[in-house]
Amino acid sequence: MGVIAFRNVANTVRRFIDRRLISDVILALALTALLSLTTSSNDLWGLQDGLLFPTSDRALTAWTWIYALPLAFRRKAPHASAVLFVTLCIIQLVFGPALVVTDCFALMQLYAVIAYGRRETARPFIIIAVGMAFLTTGVNTEVIAFGPLTMTGTERYQTAPYECLTPAGTMDLGSCDPALRTNAAIMLGMILIPVIAVIIMAYWQRARLATARWMQERNAALEARREEESHIAALAERARIARDMHDVVAHTLSIIIVQADGGRFAGANDRELAKSTMTTIRDESAKALADMQRLLGIFGGHHDDGTDAMKESPTHHDESEDDDHPSYANIDGLVAQARNADSDLRLERKVLGNPLPDKLGAPAQIVVYRIMQESLTNIRKYAGSDVHADIEEQWDEDGLRLRILDDGRGAASMADGHTQGYGLIGMRERLTSLGGSGTAGPRIGGGFEVTAFIPYASSPDMRDPVDSTAGGCGESPLTASVANGERSGTAGRISTRVASGFKQAVIDHIHTMVNTIRNDREDRHAGKAPETDDFNIIEKVSEWTERHYLLMDLLVAVALFMMYYVSAANGMTSGYAAVRNLSNMLTLLPLVWRRRFPQASAAVFAAVTILELLALPWNTLAPLVSVYSVYSVTLYGPRTAKRWVIPTIALGSLTFAVNFTAQNYLGMSMTTLIGSIPAIMGDTGTTKSIGALPVLLTCTFAACITLFGVMAAGMWSRARGANMLVLQAREEALRDEEAKQRILAANMERDRIGANIRADVSDTLLGVMGKADAGLRLLDSNDTDTQMISDAFAGIAKEGRAALKRMRQLLGVLRETGFSDDAQREGMRLAPASPLDEQLQWKAGGPTGGAVSDDTGRSQ
Secondary structure (H helix, E strand, O other), X not given: OHHHHHHHHHHHHHHHOOHHHHHHHHHHHHHHHHHHOOOOOOXXXXXXXXXXXXXXXXXXXXXHHHOHHHHHOOOOOHHHHHHHHHHHHHHHHHHOOOOOHHHHHHHHHHHHHHHOOOHHHHHHHHHHHHHHHHHHHHHHHHHHHHOOOOOOHHHHHHHOOOOOEXXXXXXXXXXXXXXXXXXXXXXXXXXXXXXXXXXXXXXXXXXXXXXXXXXXXXXXXXXXXXXXXXXXXXXXXXXXXXXXXXXXXXXXXXXXHHHHHXXXXXXXXXXXXXXXXXXXXXXXXHHHHHHHHHHOOOOOOOOOXXXXXXXXXXXXXXXXXXXXXXXXXXXXXXXXXXXXXXXXXEEEEEEEOOOOHHHHOHHHHHHHHHHHHHHHHHHHHHOOOOEEEEEEEEEOOOEEEEEEEEOOOHHHHHHHOOOOOOHHHHHHHHHHHOOOEEEEEEOOXXXXXXXXXXXXXOOOOOOOOOOHHHHOOOOOOHHHHHHHOOOOOOOOOOOOOOOOHHHHHHHHHHHHHHHHHHHHHHHHHHOOOHHHHHOOHHHHHHHXXXXXXXXXXXXXXXXXXXXXXOOHHHOOOHHHHHHHHHHHHHHHHHHHHOOOOHHHHHHHHHHHHHHHHHHOOOOXXXXXXXXXXXXXXHHHOOHHHHHHHHHHHHHHHHHHHHHHHHHHHHOOOHHHHHHOHHHHHOHHHHHHHHHXXXXXXXXXXXXXXXXXXXXXXXXXXXXXXXXXXXXXXXHHHHHHHHHHHHHHHHHHHHHHHHHHHHHHHHHHHHHHHHHHHHHHHHHHOOOOOHHHHHHHHHHHHHHHHHHHHHHHHHHHHHHHOOOOHHHOOOOOOOOOOOOHHHHHHHOOOOOOOOOOOOOOOOOO
């Protein structure tokens, strides 16, 4: 127990004592020690006495050092230290000396309690500060006029000649009243003016600290969620693969099965029909295999090296390409394919209103295609025979309303005990990504109905391809979405409409400018701390200057130029004054961009400074403001900037030292000095040149020490992490790193899944293709009977169902370890923990758990 208690005490002390407290203690002791050297009863203009009692030098020393205690804790405990300081001041004014030198610490206490304390207590302390100013003025005026009140008049007069006392010890207010009023007014002004200035500076700093603290918290949150974002990216990639596997590959396998079943009966007696059906099955199998390879990113997209079958099928690439990026125009082919695949299906399509697919955008067109594809697949698989189906498209002012319904088996389709899939989950995810909605369920009286609403894009242009990954089967969504970071999903949309030549370049440029303006506005709105709503006028001005730092740097440069403006009235010609003003302007101009382009600004400033020191015959403004440039490039520039800043400081310091020595010791300009180098180095200038060497070395050393000290100050400010621009740059770096980590996590997850299931699914699909090739060879031979053709189609249907079963197992694994709000079932594993082979083995008996559909679970 004793060890635990000791550890608790040690942890408490460690939390309380930090670097800021140590620095404050050192500063308080140093300032108090420095001021105590001036503490003497002879240095306070007769204010060594107090309101009630006279004071000795020992008491003055004690009161001087006692204020070091609250000063040391002014930032660690601002309210407590301020209350302690006020209490000590009141005791001092009543019982101690009327004035001690460390009373000036009151300004530091007031600054700390406003800048670092709670907002609601700042105003009470301001009122207290003003009240203490009047109280201090009254006490000190009384002491100057009358002395301590506990002493008799004669004793007070003998101790010090107080203004309102006569030699007899009586008060003479008539003679001292004007002086008394004057002294009170002067003292009150001397106290209130610094108090007002400190209040303004404290609120100014409070606004900056609030913004910096909020940005620090946001950066810390970005760092903390990096691992979580990578995990979410991996889960989202699994969900994407599962969704696209269902919409592309499973759909193709369904067509293969329907074609094989139809060919088993219709093609047995028609050799040409059987051969055509077998060729279609073979091409669809090759297409499914190519889609799997592209879906997992194994071969980097569509390449002919996927399978040999792709090389042998000249029409396959176009079909696959259409299915990769389907649009509203491909729906006619999808409907025709459904009609041809099932002769018992009577399918009608109605279009109401004026179709405006361009207003939907490319991602929404993909969603429309996938919804119809899923609905028609389910109708062929579950509705039964002799089915009538209708597709209704209603084009309204706000979007497209779809309604796909049939008069098939409806809820009775579940009676065969088939395992439910994940098609409706993917459908709902796609609709949600576009801001749409949808329902699916059995109809009253029989049949099944799917409804969906797809809104138009938010602008006349197409929606961003970022969202297209939710509706299509393109690349991973992470590769496109990370560029937006935390921005709103509706901002920064980029047109996907294809134009050519100069027109497209102009459109892209305009979109870039508009998106930049929108993003800047969002950043300004998002970059406000929650505390900004309570800001007063001083804090609002401070925040405004932070956001418009370029304008503020311009105003500072103009102010410096006006301070050092040279007019012809100072005894110089107008031409000479104009040249000097021009040199000052060239010197100050790079400083306008010291925070926007720190390296470029510092480089131009250094070049201008060195050229002016070498060429101009007068002392320029450059050495004075060089500290401004060095500090800025160290604080706002990259860390690698010091590689060239340090040599530049050394070169500039040497140039300044030579210029200073030439003008002030040798009495010549730099150009004259350069021309006189041979004479100075010769015998005639030996004595003078030797005497100039110490001056040159001293100036060089002083300039280097000054600029390197400023550079160290900039590095210190950068390390503290309290500058808004530095924090903003850090945030951008964190977001870029987060985007890279998300892409890396998605790519690694895709590669892991691809490496595990590629051989499995490919072998299954190649088995279907092998059966189709064997069937084609059988049809080309002469000794083929009806039973052999029927058996060939039956074998293909069996292989197709095996492939579809395996695909369903894969979808179950991916969905139950993936990322879907609608699949959050009890007992679901939410993270891909075990290898995929083990998960497939666990799923060997079919997916477990309940339905994953909308109303009835009907989907594939």
